[in-house]
Amino acid sequence: MNRFLALFAFAVFAGFLYILASKIGELDLWLVTLFTAALAAYDFLTSSKNKS
Template identity: 55%
Template sequence: MNRLAALIAFLVLAGFLVILAIEVPSLDLILVIVLTLGLAAYDFFGSTRKPRQ
């Protein structure tokens, strides 16, 4: 359940940032958006994986 909520939150963030990148097509902004999505994806996969035993 937590993984599903995190996935929905990530998709909402990604959707917002993609709309922003489409409406304001600046190279600098797109690079910041890609970096932001990369860090958010890293955090998503790092925090929702099963703990090691």
């Protein structure tokens, strides 16, 4: 359940970033947006592993 909520939060965050970047449309904002989404995805993948 915890992983599902984290995935949902990441999807909402990625959707917000996409809307922001698509409305403005500048290349440098797209690059920063992609870098930010990549960092959030990395954090999601590394922090949601089962720790046993």
